Amino acid sequence: MIKLKRVLTIAMALSSVVLVAQSDEDVLKTIYKQSLTNGQSYQWLNHLSNQIGSRLSGSLGAEKAVAYTKEELDKLGLDKVWLQPVMVPRWVRGAKEYAFIETERGKTNTVNICALGGSVATPGLGLKANIVEVKNFEELEALGKAEVEGKIVFYNRPMQADLISTFEAYGGCVNQRYSGAVEAAKYGAVAVIVRSMNLRQDDLPHTGSMTYGNLPVDERIPSAAISTNDANLLSTMLQLNKDIKFYFKQSCKQLKDVQSYNVIGQITGSEFPNEYMVVGGHLDSWDLGDGSHDDGAGVVQSMDVLRLLKESGITPKRSIRVVLFMNEENGLRGGKKYAEVAKQKNENHVFALESDSGGFTPRGFNFDCSDASFSQVLSWEPLFKPYLIHYFEKGGSGADVGPLKTETNVLAGLRPDSQRYFDHHHASNDTFDAINKRELELGAATMTSLVYLFDKYGINPINTSGNIKK
Amino acid sequence: MIKLKRVLTIAMALSSVVLVAQSDEDVLKTIYKQSLTNGQSYQWLNHLSNQIGSRLSGSLGAEKAVAYTKEELDKLGLDKVWLQPVMVPRWVRGAKEYAFIETERGKTNTVNICALGGSVATPGLGLKANIVEVKNFEELEALGKAEVEGKIVFYNRPMQADLISTFEAYGGCVNQRYSGAVEAAKYGAVAVIVRSMNLRQDDLPHTGSMTYGNLPVDERIPSAAISTNDANLLSTMLQLNKDIKFYFKQSCKQLKDVQSYNVIGQITGSEFPNEYMVVGGHLDSWDLGDGSHDDGAGVVQSMDVLRLLKESGITPKRSIRVVLFMNEENGLRGGKKYAEVAKQKNENHVFALESDSGGFTPRGFNFDCSDASFSQVLSWEPLFKPYLIHYFEKGGSGADVGPLKTETNVLAGLRPDSQRYFDHHHASNDTFDAINKRELELGAATMTSLVYLFDKYGINPINTSGNIKK
Numbered sequence: 001m002i003k004l005k006r007v008l009t010i011a012m013a014l015s016s017v018v019l020v021a022q023s024d025e026d027v028l029k030t031i032y033k034q035s036l037t038n039g040q041s042y043q044w045l046n047h048l049s050n051q052i053g054s055r056l057s058g059s060l061g062a063e064k065a066v067a068y069t070k071e072e073l074d075k076l077g078l079d080k081v082w083l084q085p086v087m088v089p090r091w092v093r094g095a096k097e098y099a100f101i102e103t104e105r106g107k108t109n110t111v112n113i114c115a116l117g118g119s120v121a122t123p124g125l126g127l128k129a130n131i132v133e134v135k136n137f138e139e140l141e142a143l144g145k146a147e148v149e150g151k152i153v154f155y156n157r158p159m160q161a162d163l164i165s166t167f168e169a170y171g172g173c174v175n176q177r178y179s180g181a182v183e184a185a186k187y188g189a190v191a192v193i194v195r196s197m198n199l200r201q202d203d204l205p206h207t208g209s210m211t212y213g214n215l216p217v218d219e220r221i222p223s224a225a226i227s228t229n230d231a232n233l234l235s236t237m238l239q240l241n242k243d244i245k246f247y248f249k250q251s252c253k254q255l256k257d258v259q260s261y262n263v264i265g266q267i268t269g270s271e272f273p274n275e276y277m278v279v280g281g282h283l284d285s286w287d288l289g290d291g292s293h294d295d296g297a298g299v300v301q302s303m304d305v306l307r308l309l310k311e312s313g314i315t316p317k318r319s320i321r322v323v324l325f326m327n328e329e330n331g332l333r334g335g336k337k338y339a340e341v342a343k344q345k346n347e348n349h350v351f352a353l354e355s356d357s358g359g360f361t362p363r364g365f366n367f368d369c370s371d372a373s374f375s376q377v378l379s380w381e382p383l384f385k386p387y388l389i390h391y392f393e394k395g396g397s398g399a400d401v402g403p404l405k406t407e408t409n410v411l412a413g414l415r416p417d418s419q420r421y422f423d424h425h426h427a428s429n430d431t432f433d434a435i436n437k438r439e440l441e442l443g444a445a446t447m448t449s450l451v452y453l454f455d456k457y458g459i460n461p462i463n464t465s466g467n468i469k470k
Numbered sequence: 471m472i473k474l475k476r477v478l479t480i481a482m483a484l485s486s487v488v489l490v491a492q493s494d495e496d497v498l499k500t501i502y503k504q505s506l507t508n509g510q511s512y513q514w515l516n517h518l519s520n521q522i523g524s525r526l527s528g529s530l531g532a533e534k535a536v537a538y539t540k541e542e543l544d545k546l547g548l549d550k551v552w553l554q555p556v557m558v559p560r561w562v563r564g565a566k567e568y569a570f571i572e573t574e575r576g577k578t579n580t581v582n583i584c585a586l587g588g589s590v591a592t593p594g595l596g597l598k599a600n601i602v603e604v605k606n607f608e609e610l611e612a613l614g615k616a617e618v619e620g621k622i623v624f625y626n627r628p629m630q631a632d633l634i635s636t637f638e639a640y641g642g643c644v645n646q647r648y649s650g651a652v653e654a655a656k657y658g659a660v661a662v663i664v665r666s667m668n669l670r671q672d673d674l675p676h677t678g679s680m681t682y683g684n685l686p687v688d689e690r691i692p693s694a695a696i697s698t699n700d701a702n703l704l705s706t707m708l709q710l711n712k713d714i715k716f717y718f719k720q721s722c723k724q725l726k727d728v729q730s731y732n733v734i735g736q737i738t739g740s741e742f743p744n745e746y747m748v749v750g751g752h753l754d755s756w757d758l759g760d761g762s763h764d765d766g767a768g769v770v771q772s773m774d775v776l777r778l779l780k781e782s783g784i785t786p787k788r789s790i791r792v793v794l795f796m797n798e799e800n801g802l803r804g805g806k807k808y809a810e811v812a813k814q815k816n817e818n819h820v821f822a823l824e825s826d827s828g829g830f831t832p833r834g835f836n837f838d839c840s841d842a843s844f845s846q847v848l849s850w851e852p853l854f855k856p857y858l859i860h861y862f863e864k865g866g867s868g869a870d871v872g873p874l875k876t877e878t879n880v881l882a883g884l885r886p887d888s889q890r891y892f893d894h895h896h897a898s899n900d901t902f903d904a905i906n907k908r909e910l911e912l913g914a915a916t917m918t919s920l921v922y923l924f925d926k927y928g929i930n931p932i933n934t935s936g937n938i939k940k
Contacts, residue, residue: 033632161908162503164857199908361831361887363858387634388833390860417831417887419908438631438669438889 035445041300049432058090073265083261094251111230114205126249149188195231263324271317278352282328289430297359325400339403354398360416364391368411505915511770519902528560543735553731564721581700584675596719619658733794741787748822752798759900767829795870809873824868830886834861838881
């Protein structure tokens with residue numbers, strides 16, 4: 001019996017020698033192979049999407065998702081798994097919204113809308129008013145109170161189709177959705193209808209967060225998104241007759257904050273246990289679809305990073321944490337709480353990577369880091385080439401990891417192919433059938449590879465002269 | 471009237487001066503913008519897929535597609551549009567196939583199969599026999615006549631999931647489908663069932679071409695594809711009981727060759743009209759889906775290349791041809807005929823680009839060319855970077871343009887993201903809903919950009935020492 005034990009010990013020692021001798025090329029090959037042939041992310045996402053479904057902060061779905069992901073992390077044999085309490089806002093949609101365009105009394109065209117997240121309801125019987133179209137806040141200002149008061153403001157600036165990054169196109173439009181109500185209220189508007197943030201022409205309204213800023217409660221006006229097809233229809237009908245009326249009804253409301261959690265798992269570092277590397281996505285989603293791309297994909301990929309490290313025989317020197325953030329969509333409370341607690345505990349977070357741009361074919365990463373760290377990343381480009389990972393750009397990372405930024409650490413965001421993302425984003429078709437298993441698994445492997453490299457080589461700090469300190 | 475004409479002439483002269491002064495960066499920007507905001511490929515594909523449908527060589531769909539694409543090219547104001555006659559094979563599927571696994575008399579499990587293109591039918595009442603599983607021809611040979619005679623051979627080697635290029639995974643498996651029957655017939659097999667060339671686990675059988683080589687007509691055995699789910703089921707049932715029987719029935723047949731056409735359009739070159747640059751895809755498709763990805767996408771993208779050149783104000787120096795090849799799938803007669811006629815007419819084809827890898831996000835190109843030409847391509851990498859086109863590799867182009875190869879010319883193939891391609895390839899879900907408009911349009915713009923650059927700078931020929939000749 002002792003003999004067998006000794007043989008095993010020797011065999012294990014030998015096998016770790018073999019691992020140490022492995023080139024980075026070999027390690028990445030192992031990681032990608034593990035993910036593509038033995039990945040867990042797709043099965044986890046199937047459960048999260050099809051058994052649990054949407055996970056809006058404070059909902060039963062969110063609660064179930066916390067329990068499920070904690071349970072699954074518990075099975076992975078990590079060094080530590082825990083829940084981090086965080087209070088989250090709770091907004092509920094209520095009954096399905098209803099809207100129509102009225103050309104003359106009794107002649108109506110039903111259109112597809114959904115309340116924006118955080119919006120107030122219309123009066124119980126709905127709201128009907130004249131409607132005025134603008135493309136941006138400058139046009140709104142030019143119209144002024146005379147043209148806006150008592151009316152619904154219709155923001156109809158489309159996402160710019162000739163931008164290659166659809167996230168850039170989104171960035172160029174989303175102020176209509178986020179600040180449209182508070183801007184329109186200044187001029188006495190009674191409500192706001194916003195063209196959906198969608199590059200396709202279709203019938204699906206896309207929700208998303210909006211703000212009332214400092215607007216007193218009694219001055220808040222209801223705000224809804226309209227599908228791109230219906231935005232075009234409404235625009236055409238307004239050109240034919242500016243006196244048409246728009247009716248809509250929604251019964252959403254903001255309830256009291258409720259208790260929720262970030263879900264955290266950790267592999268404790270073998271050499272530098274007090275240096276933390278985070279990989280994460282957000283567990284909450286909007287309520288219309290099942291949140292498969294936004295951000296179920298990021299959640300399961302992040303979970304799989306820790307599993308893939310283990311399965312690939314990698315013993316990280318630093319402590320690697322998966323953090324499943326709660327409430328990215330309408331509050332970012334989870335991201336803020338995590339950073340707050342990290343600061344309180346004086347935890348040195350040297351690296352944080354978020355996946356929150358969909359589960360499509362990974363193309364690379366964005367980095368929020370020093371030039372020295374970015375040079376380090378660029379030196380790894382050849383390692384990623386066999387996996388068609390080619391995009392390494394400075395600027396941007398992820399909303400949830402943003403609060404962890406320090407002068408010397410590295411924040412990163414996975415960048416999948418973005419062409420299809422806004423077809424699904426915040427809409428009822430953000431569902432599991434839009435996920436491709438291989439694309440999801442390639443993302444998990446790509447994240448794992450970056451974590452492996454930063455753990456192995458450490459973060460290049462900058463000295464005061466801005467040069468790399470070895 | 472004369473005055474106005476003069477003003478117009480001056481204006482036109484000025485506008486071409488402006489064009490000449492445009493940088494390549496600006497021209498590519500114009501091309502991509504045109505395609506993404508004013509592209510025609512998606513609308514054309516909608517008609518081809520949803521109004522015409524599948525286009526197997528010799529079918530009514532193929533005939534309609536010839537007429538439709540010719541008509542659409544006629545509208546573009548090209549210098550010349552014509553049909554090039556080509557005789558094509560005509561294989562018809564007949565009634566929907568039917569198959570089951572029989573564990574004991576009367577106990578059956580229905581499974582999903584489809585005849586392989588070119589296969590003979592089973593006897594009218596179907597065929598039932600024992601079935602033996604192999605992973606490759608070596609295993610088949612090892613079994614030998616003793617174990618194979620009178621049985622159905624079941625080829626069940628899956629596509630390799632850890633290969634990043636799904637085309638490589640396909641290449642590693644497709645000999646089972648193409649040559650499986652002729653190999654099995656050597657050992658007296660009565661039929662062949664082949665695992666579908668599909669990386670997903672699902673219920674869809676994938677067809678594709680197969681050969682009987684020199685096998686006499688009376689020795690040809692029927693050959694069908696089985697879905698990946700049912701291949702797994704069949705394999706499991708065989709492990710439980712090797713005496714189970716497999717039954718299938720198919721009524722496909724090979725009819726006489728029929729007349730068909732390549733569809734060709736041309737912009738005649740302004741400086742070197744006798745140097746030809748071809749861009750193309752294949753007009754025929756398999757019959758199960760509507761051939762949107764294979765290769766409706768390549769057809770409409772190629773058509774749009776000529777339109778986008780015109781819309782972007784580019785006057786090519788060389789003659790640019792769009793060639794919509796007939797019969798890539800089961801004969802390559804169109805590609806062979808086009809090259810044959812080009813040779814007869816002594817037409818100097820300096821460049822040919824094919825799009826036949828699906829309508830997904832373009833990543834780059836493969837090139838079959840000299841090192842000198844490839845260096846030229848690599849010098850253009852920075853121009854493509856803003857469009858996330860990063861993949862430029864030597865080796866491979868496209869089946870239809872292959873016969874045009876000379877020592878000095880450049881053949882190329884568009885390489886879109888390949889992860890989803892084999893989910894749809896040759897199956898009933900190769901349909902228009904799997905096409906993303908932006909991805910398709912990005913492909914058309916990427917092709918147009920390469921054609922623009924090669925036309926502007928010409929092909930770097932090699933001299934006898936293999937160096938670049940300026």
